[in-house]
Amino acid sequence: MMEAIFNSVFPIIIERDKKPEQIASGVLLEIKNHLFLLTSAHVFDDIQKFPLLIPTNSGFTKTNFSAACLPNTDENRVGDKIDLAYIKLNFDLKKNFSQGISPLTLNNVDTTDYKEKDDIYTFSGFPYRKTKYKENTIQSELYSFTGGLAPKETYDNLNYSPNTNILIDFNRKKTINILGDISTAPMPHGISGGGIFSYSKDISRLVTGNNIYRLVGIGHSYHEAQKILAGTSINLYLEIIYRNNPTLINNLDEIQGWTPLFNCVTYYKKDEWEIIKNTLEDADKLHSTWEEWRIATENYIEHLNSEKIQCRRMIFNINSFKEYCEKNKLPLIGRSRISYSSDLFAKEILEKKITFIVEN
Known part of the structure; x- marks a missing residue:
């Protein structure tokens, strides 16, 4: 059964020669009764040339919109590694969307997902080669392509940044379908602008069917020769949305006695785990392995998200932590780690690197 989160993936349809044509994908996101369609800049380049059609209960509807797009x-856009654009739609359109289409909220978004080797991601969208036309109707099917995170060497070779981009391995001719058979997947052209969703880091959830998906990015490129799907992290989209729509942001300086539902979580990088274990004075209180620690931490984050508490992973650096403890004359133990992460978190707030959005 398709998870409800995938109902946010939206077929982008234009009117060409007085006929509807599906060209790409997008993701619907609702923030404080504002409706945004997130997509790729190269998709928006095409949208500007033709009327945008929205699938509604009464058929296709032409709509006006405002938008932001990277130049x-x-x-x-061959060299555009970010390839970012969004369209701001009239919020009233929401109640008229065709059945099966619904926007995400911020509770479905993970802005600080930290990518590690063997993590799994899904790119979802509407391949236009699978679209069927009959008179003025369109039948378009949602496809999801799932793969493991590409290695750092691939990021370097294709000139992508792990901080802003998500790349997964995708050998189209050797994919496994829902029946477990090896098959050739359809060309992914048309899923540009579709969603990139993270899986729970606890792989056992995949077996039990208890997986939790979060939107972590927007896809934009297929590198056929390198067998790679590429996209951009969702936090860049939100940064530009907030910058262009300042009324969405709560001004903490003007709010009296209000504490945001936001939690910082210390995040240990895998490549520093052994150094951390050998340095901390209470290392015996940590999990035996990094894998055990990460599953426990990510499950905790998912629990907080289910309570509508936003989380931010604060990356732990052992050298920085030691300097912090020396400066403040603190032992290298758990309560000092909490203090260290909290201070980093507070610094980001003061430097306006964190934006608080509270949903109605």
Whole structure:
């Protein structure tokens, strides 16, 4: 059964020669009764040339919109590694969407997902080669392509940044379908602008069917020769949305006696785990392995998200932590780690690196 979160993936349809044509994908996101369609900049380049059609209960509806798009600095955006655009739709459209279409809220978004080797991600969208046309109707099917995180060497070779991009391995001719058979997947052209969703880090959830998906990015490129799907992290989209729509942001300086539902969580990087274990004075209180610690931590974050408490992973650096403890004359133990992460968190708030959005 398709998870409800995938109902946010939206077929982008234009009117060309007075006929509807599905060209790409997008993701619907609702923030404080504002409706945004997140997609790729190269998709928006095409949208600007033709009327945008919205599938509603009464058929296709032409709509006006405002939008933001990164400038095109390279022909056909060949060198655009961010490829970011969003469309702000009339909120009233929401109640008229065709059945099965519904926007995400911020509770479904993970802005600080930390990518590690062997993590799994799903790219979801509407391949336009699978679209069927009959008169003025369109039948378009949602596809999901799932793969493991690409290695750092691939990021380097394709000139992508692990901080802003998500890349997964995708060998189209050797995919496993829902029946467990090896098959050739359809060309992913048309899923540009579709969602990138994270899986629970606890792989056992995949077996039990208790997986929790979060939106972590927007897909934009298929590198066929390298067998890679690429996209951009969701936090860059939110940063531009908030910058262009300042009324969405709560001004903490003007709020008296209000504490945001936001929690910081110390995050240990896998490649520092052994150094951390050998340095901390209470290392015996940590989990035996990094894998055990990460599953416990990510399950805790998912629990907080289910309570509508936003989380931010604060990356732990052992050298920085030691300097902090020396400066403040603190032992290298648990309560000092909490203090260290809390101070980092407070610093980001003061430097306006964190934006608080409280949903109605």
